[in-house]
Amino acid sequence: MKKLIKPISLIAQLAIVAAMTTVVVTSANANQTFTGTEDNVIDITPIKAASILTFSYEGDGVFTASPVDSAGTEGLSYSLEIGSFTGTYFQKTPSKPITALSIKGEGQWSVKISPLKSAPVLGAKMGSGNGTSVISIGKATTASKRITWKHDGEGVFVVTPISAKGVASFPLFLKIGAYNGTVIMKSGVQYFEVKADGNWSYSIK
Structure with a gap:
């Protein structure tokens, strides 16, 4: 007499899939670093909480960096500097997630985004x-x-x-x-x- 094989339940199938899948989660609070040499709009892991942003610039011209929220609206610049500099600025918890930074500067620049607690x-x-x-x-x-x-x-x-x-x-x-x-x-x-x-x-x- 042959035994009947019962179909695997949906829950069991999901459990098997979950066991075979590795999920890599990128924390919104993790440090992010970007570099460049000219004007650019860079996509970032959204900033949703109070953070600090460190900018470094090596050049002779004007350097500005502004937040861009999820609606595509560009906010006020964190800084407006002429010539080389390094500075760290505070970003309060935004009303809408900040999803990009608008960088303007001809020269080597970098930005590091970190949680306030750092x-x-x-x-x-x-x-x-x-x-x-x-x-x-x-x-x-x-x-x-x-x-x-x-x-x-x-x-x-x-x-x-x-x-x-x-x-x-x-x-x-x-x-x-x-x-x-x-x-x-x-x-x-x-x-x-x-x-x-x-x-x-x-x-x-």
């Missing part, structure tokens, strides 16, 4: 750096603090506090040239976006 950690009480940067002080402040900033550059000096969740507040100040001043920093701050063309430092009391 920002370099400086001291909870004091720290220093140079140029345009995004930094972390380790943990979010739990109360209002006095913070003193110093800058020895000649251009614009702006410091914007950012919460642990990646929400930016109004800049602490906007100055031009050398600066040495103390301001109040509210609680909940863990990161700063510093826009500068010289050496800078801070101390928190």
